Amino acid sequence: MLAIVIALALVLVDLRYNSLNYSRALIDTVMTPVYWLADIPGNLGEWTDTHITSRSDLQEENARLRRENLIMQGRSQQMASLQADNARLRALLNSTALLRDDVLVAELIGVSPDPVRHQLVLDKGATDGVFEGQPLIDADGLMGQVVEVSALTSRVLLITDATHSIPVQVNRNGVRAIAEGTGSLVNLEVHHVAATTDIRAGDLLVSSGLGGRFPVGYPVAVVTSVDRNPGQAFARITARPSAALDRSRHVLLVFTGDAVDQED
């Protein structure tokens, strides 16, 4: 009976206040070996993938990477001049220059066993400078934000979690909106956009940086459908996240100039 009371009290305290975060981080640190153990099969799979590959596969991959590299290099040739251009124009507009963000490569060591929660566990924690609220990206777009930090691991809430929302803007014309997670890995919903707003399927939504949590300009999702019902005040807009939320194993933690200052 006492145990039930304790458990109930824990539930209430954790729901109402944030005072348990420290003890939670402590227990998480103690439990870290469980993540490592549970990650062994995944690691084995990766090991066999990298070590037991046929020669022709490797050659093929090498050729593909060379091609990609060539294309990337070609694209980045004009980068320097464009950046200088951009800085000059922003100076003309009296707005602050965009800072380049530092990143930290992290590896996924766990996913939430509960299908309702879209959370990941990363192998970088407080000792690597990870902080709560830090944004996470992969090669294709924004993935989520850090919600819990223990000494050696950290927990990330994905943008598709039903409790997560992110401020975005349409890349084409700068229309602002809020993209909310739906609990499905392939869908975001954009709420409260007036039916007359210029937004259509195929539009890229990038983070707007409003709210100060996410850095500006990272791709978040691509609009898949816009349903304008004359009877409704708002359009029903769904979007597909750009990041490979269920496939990325190596991800990037972003240190924006601003956030680091806040930490100090």
Place this chain on the structure above:
Amino acid sequence: MAQDELHGYWVIVLSFTLAYVLAMLPLPGWLLEARPEWLALVLIYWTIALPHRVGILTALVLGIGMDVLEGAVLGQNALALVVVALLSLLLYQRLRVFSLSQQVIVVFVLVGIHQLFCQWVQNLEGAGATSFAFLLPALTSALLWPVALHVLRGVRRRYRVN
């Protein structure tokens, strides 16, 4: 005497650690909904086999550990596991003489209650399930009970934990 009381303690701890790892193991998406509640299964076994050693307090500690691993509200799994431990402590004398098929049904009900409690807390948080799929783990756990029983009983007899 102290030696005697602690006898085989590591077997119990090891089995719970294994349950944690199995509970955290990444699974393909279609299996995710039906992941058996390993921790509840192992806990039910030990409360039936050694009610004087594994009980409510164990359930509470295990549950808090699971909450942290799962990133759930602190106390969600603790509450559910404590209720499961309480019920199986009340039932252990009957459960021991039940046939395997009767045990499977009881395990189904127990894990179902576990899932129900988890759902209640998740609803408080605003992230509850929308379908009855959350009862699937009860079914898979019940179906896996004969295996768990066999393995854990084998281990217990092998290392004479009592």
